[in-house]
Amino acid sequence: MKFHLRLSDIAAIIGASIEGDAGLIVTGVAPLEHARSSDISFLARREFVPYAERTSAGAVITAPELAHHLPHTVHRLLHSAPEHAVADLLDYLVASSKVEGGAIHHTASIAPSSTLAKSVRVAAGVVIGEHCRIGEDVEIGINAVIEDNVTIGERTVIGAGAIVCRDCIVGADCRVGPGAVIGSEGFGYLEMKDGSYRRLHHVGNVAIEDGVDVGANTCIDRALLGSTIIKRGVKIDNLVHIAHNVVIGENSALAAQAGIAGSTVVGQRNRIGGQAGLTGHTVTCDDVIIGAQAGVSKSITEPGQYSGTPAQELSRRLRSEAALRRLVELLPLLETLLQKSVPKQTDQLRDEQD
Amino acid sequence: MKFHLRLSDIAAIIGASIEGDAGLIVTGVAPLEHARSSDISFLARREFVPYAERTSAGAVITAPELAHHLPHTVHRLLHSAPEHAVADLLDYLVASSKVEGGAIHHTASIAPSSTLAKSVRVAAGVVIGEHCRIGEDVEIGINAVIEDNVTIGERTVIGAGAIVCRDCIVGADCRVGPGAVIGSEGFGYLEMKDGSYRRLHHVGNVAIEDGVDVGANTCIDRALLGSTIIKRGVKIDNLVHIAHNVVIGENSALAAQAGIAGSTVVGQRNRIGGQAGLTGHTVTCDDVIIGAQAGVSKSITEPGQYSGTPAQELSRRLRSEAALRRLVELLPLLETLLQKSVPKQTDQLRDEQD
C-alpha cells in the first residue's frame, strides 16, 4: 500500500504530537525491522524495543515513555495509545484507497427481483439470486455468490469467492472472508436400521448480526429449523466450522480451525483457541477462555480458563500435567517400593497383563 | 421457507393422525421455542418437553406418548416415529420448492464435447469442461466448476462454488457442498538428498459412489494411480480432509474437520468424530466409533469405541484418565512415603533432574 503524506497530515489523522520534521514525506508503512527512511512504523510494546533501536524507519508512532529507545534520526509521532493510533492510520489508508460510488461489473449477474442500494459495489463474476436485499455501501468481491432471498446490511464486505446461501441474513458492518460459506446444509441425519443414514433437509438459515467478521474458507451451517445465530461483534478466524443451530454470543472470538458442533450455545465474550472443539448440545457461560486444541465435551458454567481434552479448568490441567511429569521421575522408586511391600501380588498382576 | 398447507394436507404427507382442527392453515415450520401460531413444530424426544410445554406453535408433530406435554391449544399430528415424519415433511417442502425441468443459465460455459441430460439445471457462472457426462435431474450450483472428463450421476446436487476436478466420478443421489474440492492433487513427494521435495504428479482420480454427501469446503485428493474411493452412503461433514488413495467404507460418517491421511482404508459404518485424525496407511475394521479429536496411529481390528491421542479403546482411556486424576490427589502422600522409605535415592534423582 503506497501513499504520500506529510508527517503533519498523519499527526492530524491519528491525533498525535510531532517530535521532528512535520514536513517529512512518508510513502509507506512497514514493521520496524523492514522499514526504510520513506516509511512510517510503530513501537507500541516493550518487547519490540530491540527492533526499534535498530530501525531505519523515517518516522515512528510510539508512546512518550518508549520514544527514547528510537535512534536519534527517527522522527516521532507521540500518542498515549500507539496501537489505536496505528489502527486509525490503517483505517484512513484503507478508506482513502476505496473507490467511491456504486458500480456493478458488466460480468455480474443479478436477478431483477433483487434490490441493491445505489452505492453497492459488485465485482466481476458475482452472481446475486432472486429477492435479495443489499444495503448501502456493501462491497461484493469477485466471483462471490449470493443465493436467493439473502439480506446483507450496510457497509458489509463480502470477500472474493464467498458464498452466502439462500435465505441467510448478514448484518451491517460485517466482513465475510474469501471462500467462506454461510448457510451450507447442516450435518443432521436419521440413522436407519441397516446402518445407512437418511438426510434431514435443513430449511432454517444463518442469521449474522452486525459487526461480525467471518474468516476465509470458514463454514457456517444453516439450522434444521429456525436459525444458526452469530451475534453482534463476533470475530471468527479462517477454516472454522460452525454447525447447524449453534448460537455464538456477542463479542466472542473463535480462532482458526476451531469447530462448534450442532446446537451448542456459546456465551458472550468467549475466546475459543485455534483447533479447539466443542461437542454438540453443550452450553458455555459468558467470559470463558478455551485453550487451543481443547476438547470441550460438557457444558461450562463458570467463567475462567479451560484447556485440554477433555477440557478442564486450567489450574487442574496444569496440576495434572505436573503430576504426570513427577510420576515419570518417581516410577522406578515406586516399582521398587511396591516390589518390596507386596511382591507376590505384583507378580500376579503382571501375569494377568501378559 | 414459507408455504401454505392445511393440517390435513400435512397429515396426508407424513401419514399422521390429527388431534385438532384438520382445516388449520400452517405457513411455516419452526423449533418449539420460536414457533408462532401459524407454524408447525415437532416434539420427538423427551429432553425437549420443557420447550413443548411453553410452545406457541399452532400445530406440533409428536408421538402419542408425548402429546400430553403440549398446551391444550396446540393441534397435534400423531405419528409413531415423529423424527421420520418431520423428515418426510421437509422432503416434501424441499421437493415442492424445486423448479422442475432442465435449464442452463446463459452465463454458464459448457464445452460442446460434454453430454448433459435434458433435465440438468446449470446455474449462473458454472463452467463445465470437455467430455463430461451429467445425468438426469442433476443440479449444478452457481459458479461451480466441473473440469474435463467428469461423470456425475442422476439427481446429484453440486453446491455453489464446488470444484470437481478432471477425471473424477460422482455417483447418483450425492450432494457435494458449496466450496468442496473433489480431486485436488495428492500430497505426495520424493524427498531429495538436499532436503527439498520432488513432486509426484497424481494421475489417478476420485470415485464417489451413490448416496454420498460431501460437506462445504471439504477436500478429497485424487489418487497417485487408481482411485481415492468414497463408497455408497458415506456422509462427510464440512472442512474434512481425505488424502490420496484413501478408501472410505459404505455408510461411514465423518464429522467436521476430521482428516484421513494417505492410503488409509476405513471400514463400513465407521463414525469418525470431529477433528479426529487417522495416520496414513492404517486400516479400520467395520463398526468402529472414533471419538472427536482422537488420533489414530495404528490400524484398528476390533469393532468398538476409540478415543484419545494416541487413540485407545474407550474404557482403557477412561481408566487412564481416572488414574491420572487419582494420582494428582495421591501425589503428596506418595512423595512423603517415598521420602521416608528411600530418602537418599530420591534426593539423588532430584539432583540429576536439575
Add this chain to the structure above:
Amino acid sequence: MKFHLRLSDIAAIIGASIEGDAGLIVTGVAPLEHARSSDISFLARREFVPYAERTSAGAVITAPELAHHLPHTVHRLLHSAPEHAVADLLDYLVASSKVEGGAIHHTASIAPSSTLAKSVRVAAGVVIGEHCRIGEDVEIGINAVIEDNVTIGERTVIGAGAIVCRDCIVGADCRVGPGAVIGSEGFGYLEMKDGSYRRLHHVGNVAIEDGVDVGANTCIDRALLGSTIIKRGVKIDNLVHIAHNVVIGENSALAAQAGIAGSTVVGQRNRIGGQAGLTGHTVTCDDVIIGAQAGVSKSITEPGQYSGTPAQELSRRLRSEAALRRLVELLPLLETLLQKSVPKQTDQLRDEQD
C-alpha cells in the same frame, strides 16, 4: 489418464533397462493390485511384494533386486531408483497432456492495466484485476480470482476457484490448489474496554517464493504490515491455516489441517504433521519434526522430533505415556499401600475433595 506408448519408449523416458518385450504397447498406469495387461505399474518397496506377486500388470517398473517377486509373464523395466523412474514417467505423461501455447478464454475478465506473458493460459470465468503481472507458461484455472496488483512467476499453476488477493506475490514453479486463499485479512484486533474488538486493517501482503505448493482450500493471511513469507520449496497440504506475519522456512512441509498462528517463524526443513498447531509468536529451529495433532506452545531450539499437547521431545512423551499406562496397573496396589501406611491422612484428603 490414457496414453499409447511402447515399452521401449517408456524405457527411454525413464532411463531403464528392459527385461521383456520392448515392443509391448502400454496404454495406462495403475497400482499393482488394479493393473490390467495393458497397464504399467511399479514396485519400489518391499512391503508391496504381496501385491506384486499377484499383479496382472503388463509391465512393471522395479529395482533389479525386487524383480524376482513378479510373475514370469510380467515385462520389467529395471531402474536403480524406481520411485524416481515413476516420477519421471508421470512428469512425461502430464507434460504431454498439456496444451501448448497461450490462450485466454472468452469468458475471462482481465483488467487492461495487467500484463500477461504470451504463453499464459487463462481458463473460463477467471478474473484478473488491475496492475497484475503474470509470467510465461502460467496456468490459471477455471473461476480463479487474481485481485489487483498481484505478481505470479513463470510456470506457476493456479487451481480452479483459487483466490490470490491484492498485492500478493507468488513465485515461479508454484502450485496453488483449488479453492486456496492467498492473502486473506489477518485475524488481528484491539480489545476494547467493553469487551468488543476493534479491527486492524492488514495492509501487508503474502510473499510466496519459488517452488512452493499450496493445497486445496488452504488459507494464508496477509501481514498487518510487511509480508507473510513462504520460502522456497515449501510444501503445504490441504486446509492448512497460516496466519498473518508468519514465516515458513525453506523446504518445510506442512501436512493437512495444520495451523500456524500469527507471527510464528518456522525454520528450514521442518515437517509439521496433520492437525498440528503452533501458537503465535513462537520460533522453531531448522530440522524439526512435529507430530500429527501436536500443540506447540513454546519455541523449539533443538532439532528433533516433538509431539503431544503441549508438545515435548518424542522420547519424553513416550516415557510419559508408558508411565501413565503403568500407573493404571499399579494404582490398586498403591492405594492399598498408602491406606496401610498413612490411613488417616488419606481419609482427610478425600474429605477435602468432596
